[in-house]
Amino acid sequence: MDTSFKGILYPARLPTFHRMPAPEEVSHLVSWFWIPEWDIAPGRTSRQQLLAFAACNLVVQAHGVELSGPATRVSHQDLTGRGWAVGALLRPAAVPSFTHDPAELRDTQLPLGLPGLLDPVVQAMGGRDPDQRRKNAVAVFSQWLLDRIPEVGPEALVANAMAELIAASADVVQVDDAAQQLAVSTRTLQRLAKKYVGLSPSALIRRRRLQEAAERSRTHPGLGLAEVAAEFGYADQAHLANDFQRFLGFTPSSYRRAVGEREL
Template identity: 45%
Template sequence: MDSSADRRGVLYPAKLPEFIRVQAPEPLRDRVGWFWMARWNISPGRTSRQELLPFPCMNLDIQRQGVTLSGAARGASHRDLTGTGWVLAAMLLPASTPAFGFDPRALLGTEVSIPGSELHAPVCELMTGAANSESLEAAIKLLAAWLEEKVPHAKSQGLLANQLLELAAGQRDIVNVPQLANMLGISVRSVQRLARDYVGLTPLSIIRRYRLQEAAQRLRENPEITITQIASELEYADHAHFTTDFRQVLGFTPSAYRANSQPLHEALRASRHVAQPPH
C-alpha cells in the first residue's frame, strides 16, 4: 500500500488520532485523489477537536452511521471526536462531481447521506474487526471497486477541472484567476464556470486555500523561516497582506498559529524519535 505523509489540510497533525492516507489505484486517478482513514479512541467524557483547512474537494465518507457525501469546506473547519470510532473516505477529484447528481455549491460545508448499503455493510465488518493493514487494504479495495462502478471515467471538462486544482496546488506563482486561466489555455469566465460546476468554490478561493495550506505547513514545520520569508515565497505582496489573508480564512494570525502549533510539533517529533528501532 502506498501511503502519503502529506499532512496539508490538517492544522495540528500532532493531535491526530491514527491517520493513514493511501494513493488511489491507477485506474481511479482521474476521479479519486486518495483514500484516507482515521481511527480514534477518546477517553470517556473527553473530546478531541481536529482543526482543519481541508482540500477544496468533496469526500465520500463511510462510518458506522452510513455512507455520506461531504461538500468542499468553505474555509477552516473542525471535527470533534468522542468515544471510539473510525472513518474510511475517498477524497474525490472534481471530475467525480457529476456522477453524484448534486450541485457542488449546495453541498459546501455540508454532508448528505447517499445510497450505499451494499458497500457499507462489508466495510463496517472489516473496519470494526482487528485493526491491521490487511483489513484496511481490503476495505479500501471494496471502496475502490464501488467507485469504479458508480463513477464514470472523467470526460474532457472533468479532466480540465482536475487540472485546475492540480495547477492551483502545485504552481506557487499562480496568485490570481487570469494567471490560472492562462495556464489552462481558457478564458477567465471558463475557469470560473469550471470551479462553480465541479468544485462549488470560486477559483480565487481555491488558489488561496492551497497557498494557506502550504503557509500553515511551513509555519509549524520550519520555525527558522520568518513569516516575512514565507509571505515572499508564497508570492504575497508583503507580510501584512499575508497576515490579513491568513486571519480571514483561519481566524488567527500566522504568529499565533506558529506559537500554538510548535509545542505540538516538537512533541510529535520526540515521540517519533523514541519509536525509532535501533539501527
C-alpha cells in the same frame, strides 16, 4: 503511502492517520483516500481542526455515509470513544455523480443512503490486521466508485487538470496563470470550477496558498513570517496575516504559539 499532514492544523495529537494513494483505475475520480482511527479514553474528547482541501469528500463511518462539500473556512470534528472513517477526496470529475450543484454543499455535510458502499467498507474495517483492513477498505471503496461512475467525459478531465494544476503549482497565483497554462479562457475555468468544485478558481488558489503558508509556519518556526509571505506569493506579511485572520480566525504568530503549546 503519503502521510503528509497538509491541511491538518494541529497534527501532534492526531489519532492514527493514513493517507493512501488512489488505485490507478480510480485516479481520475479520487485524489487519495484518508483513514483516521481513534480510541479516546472515556470522558475525553480529541478536537481535530482542519483547513480542508477545496474539494468534496465522500466519507464512510460505521453509522453511515455522507458527502462533505467544499470548505471555505476552518472546520473541526470532536472525536470520542473508539471509531474510524474512510474518506475519499473526490476529484472534480466524480462530483456530478453525487450533486448537480456542489456550491450548495459549501461547509455542509449531506447524509447519503448508500448501503452498497457502507456495508462492504464496514466489513473491511472489521478486519484484525490494521494494514490489511485499510487496503481492503480502499479496494472495495474503489470498486464501488467504478461501478457507479463507469466513465467521465473530456470536460470533466479538463476540470481535473485545472484542480491539479492549481493545487500543485506555486507559480499559479492568478486565475490568468492557470488559464494560460491550460490553454483555455478564464471564463471556462470559472464555469468548470462552479460545476465540478463549487468554489471559484481564485478561491482554489487562495486555499492552496493558505494551506502551504500554514504548513510552512508550523514546520519551520524559525522562518520569519515575512519570508513565509514572500515564498507563497503574498504582497507582504500584512496580507498573509489578513488571510489567516479571515479564514482561520487567528494570526500566523498566534498559530505558531498554539502549535508549540500543543506539541509539548
